[in-house]
Amino acid sequence: MNEDDFLSALRGLPLHPGAMNLSDDAxxxxxxVLTKDLLVEGVHYLPGDSAxxxxxxxxxxxxxxxAAxxxxxxxxxxxxxxxxxxxxRAFLKGLRAACEAFACPLLGGDTVRGVGLRTLSLTAIGRAGPKVPLRSGAQAGHTLWVAGTIGDAGLGLALAMSGMGPSVLLDAYRRPMPLIEAGCALGPVVTAMCDVSDGLLIDTARMAAASQCGAVIDLSCIPRSPAARELAGSSREARLEAATAGDDYALLFALPHGTSPPVEARRVGWFEAGFGLRLIDGGESVPLPASLGWEHGRD
Amino acid sequence: MNEDDFLSALRGLPLHPGAMNLSDDAxxxxxxVLTKDLLVEGVHYLPGDSAxxxxxxxxxxxxxxxAAxxxxxxxxxxxxxxxxxxxxRAFLKGLRAACEAFACPLLGGDTVRGVGLRTLSLTAIGRAGPKVPLRSGAQAGHTLWVAGTIGDAGLGLALAMSGMGPSVLLDAYRRPMPLIEAGCALGPVVTAMCDVSDGLLIDTARMAAASQCGAVIDLSCIPRSPAARELAGSSREARLEAATAGDDYALLFALPHGTSPPVEARRVGWFEAGFGLRLIDGGESVPLPASLGWEHGRD
Structure with missing residues (x-):
């Protein structure tokens, strides 16, 4: 079973109303607000990555x-x-740094004897704002935005194999920064929001599907860092590569037409009637790549 | 590092007040009330066990x-x-059965690509009663009680290797029943409570240590099922075996002297001034066994 099949099967189990039909990440x-994400050695990180x-x-x-x-x-x-x-010990040190950087204390957990490759899990609890934006709230005519940059972590992952390259890209892969403040500021005003964990295209397609509408992304508008543009260039191929790379933890959100976001963000497209994802590059239509991003259980 | 070392190190991290210094399982x-327990293939269950x-x-x-x-x-x-x-698919079927049996719906989670031996994790959220009993509330003079039976799952595990034996023992290992109703009834009246997951002796020693007092267990009072007594006999060795076996999910609790529990339970000992665990068998003093139960990261 791939992740989608398994999720569909889980939806047949008794669900808590707060599960929101398992159509969101929280x-x-x-x-x-509660969320639980696992990291698997060799899947989500390289066996040689620092603890x-x-x-x-x-x-x-x-x-x-x-944040999303x-x-x-x-x-x-x-x-x-x-x-x-x-x-x-190195893991504990990194965990302490993250707890302090994100002002997020430890509540509890479980420690077991490990066997073979590590599966690490965390459950995070947040205090909801006045409104909890779902993935499913976008409507035809709403605009699509990204806060943060796209493609840095994908380049950082490639560089991490050799350990050499611009630190801003390596850090994007090794020490990503969740956009907590931006997420809290955006929460009350967006019509839909998620983070870009598996790739801009696939996460947009999921937002459109959950919202029962179509989406258009303009590749010419994708926010990429100066370091990424310098390293990989700005060809359409490089931009498509960025748009299908995972691990960015940017925020993807929808706003009613004519509304501006309260945080720094780039408008990258819009929602339309129908379904599915379309790509354009400025005025030109671009075919969808074979893979829109990262899908668990399918690679 | 073993589990205790790691826990000590975790206590040096920023802790939420609700973590209660990580001295409880929740x-x-x-x-x-929040808890998170993992099951590791080959550690907490046999690779051949049914999904x-x-x-x-x-x-x-x-x-x-x-419940505790x-x-x-x-x-x-x-x-x-x-x-x-x-x-x-078989896992999903068992999960559904448990969700229904325990009236506990799914709230969310994460699905990843597995590699090698499975590490399964669950975070459970419960609604606290009027009082949340800690492991640390026992005092010298309080009596020590067990609701449920001790040693069935240990025998069931041994039988599960061959797949043959009394179903009540096999089921105690394969489909343990958390004592949810008993736990909710006991919560307001006990002075300390935990479940017996790693063994009666080790869990009692932990309760005594957390409560900064000593504990005495009378091996002649340990509640064992008729099936366990029939299979393993009632020798002191068999009772010690039961008292150090894990996976029972009985409830261990303390009451002020003279108080009776509101649920079926057996008085197995008492707390005293000092520290550590002492064993008696009726009137006779019994030396502690080399291992009091299951300790993660130490075997």
């Missing part, structure tokens, strides 16, 4: 899911498989 | 932690590594 419960960076990333990916729901972090529960001493 | 947040039983057990061990805090289940978040289709 659940609601009273004044809280401190892995700990940071585990926090960051979860807090990014909270406009929620500020309250605390986390850690699921940790014990391994080698040095790795465990 | 955290408090507003009107909720449906593993799903059940994952729910049961987490809801047992809630007097909390009724609200919902769970699942962390699941995708593997073989047949296993995934």
């Amino acid at each position: 659940a609601r419960l009273s004044e809280f 401190g960076d892995v700990a940071w990333k585990l926090m960051a990916v979860n807090l990014s899911d909270l 729901k406009g929620a500020a972090p309250v605390g986390v529960l850690l699921g940790y498989p014990l391994g080698e001493d040095a790795w465990d | 955290a408090r947040l507003s009107e909720f 449906g039983d593993v799903a059940w057990k994952l729910m049961a061990v987490n809801l047992s932690d809630l 805090k007097g909390a009724a289940p609200v919902g769970v978040l699942l962390g699941y590594p995708l593997g073989e289709d047949a296993w995934d």
Whole structure:
């Protein structure tokens, strides 16, 4: 089963109303937003990656899911498989750095004996803002925006294999920054929001599908960092590469036509009647690439 | 690092007040109790165990932690590594059965591509009762009680290797029943409570240590099922075996002297001034066994 099949099957189980039919990356419960993201060694990070960076990333990916729901972090529960001493100690150091950087304390968790490749898990709890934006709230005519940059982490991952390259790109892969403040500011005004964890194209397609409409992305508008443009250039191929790379933890959101976002962001497209995703590059129509991004259980 | 070392190190990180210094198996947040327990293939269950039983057990061990805090289940978040289709489908079936049996719906979670041995994780959220009993509330003079039976799952695990034996023992290992109703009834009246997940002796020693006092267990009072007594006999060795076996998910609790519990339970000992655990068997003093139970990262 791939992730979509499994999710469909889970939807047949007894669901809490706060699960919102499992169509978002987070659940609601009273004044809280809850999310749970795993990192698997060899899948979400390289076996040689530093334990401190892995700990940071585990926090960051979860807090990014909270940010996408406009929620500020309250605390986390850690699921940790014990391994080698040095790795465990470096992990703790990275976790402390992330707890402090994101003002997010530890609430609890479980420690077990690890076997083989690590599966790390974190549950993050945030305090919901006045409105919890869903993935499904976009409508035809709404504009599509990105806060943060796209494609840096994908380039950083490629560089991490050699360990050499601009630190802004390596850091985007190793120590991503969840856009917590931006998410909290955006929460009350957006009509839909999610983070860009699996790739701009696939996450946009998912937002459009959840919202039962179509979406158009203009490749000429994708926000890329100066370092990414310098390293990979600005060809359409490079921009498509960025738009299908994962791990960026930018925020993707919809606004009613004519509304401006309260944070720095780039308008990258719009929603339209119908379904599916269309790409343009300035005025020109561009065919969709074979893969829109990262899909678990399908590679 | 073993589990205790890692926990000590975690206590040096920024902690949420609801973490209660990580000295319990659950955290408090507003009107909720949160817990997170992992199951590792080859550590917490046998690689050949049925996926449906593993799903059940994952729910049961987490809801047992809630029961020990007097909390009724609200919902769970699942962390699941995708593997073989047949296993995934059987897991879903067992999860559904547990959701229905324990009236506990799914709130959310994460699905990833699995690699090698499975690490399954669940976060369970419960609604706290009027009082959340801690592990640390016992005092010298309080009596020590067990609701449920001790040693059945340990025998069931041994039988599961061959697949033959009394179903009540096999079921105790394969489909443990968290004592949710008993936990909710006990919550307001006990002075300390935890579940017996790693063994009666080790869990009692932990309760005594957290409560900064000593504890005495009378081996002649340990509640064992008729099936366990029939299979393993009632020798001191058999009773010590039961008292150090894990996976029982009975409830262990303390009451002020002279107080009776509101549910069926057996008085197995008492707390005293000092520290550490002492064993007696009727009137006779018994030396502590080399291992008091299951310790993660130490075997």
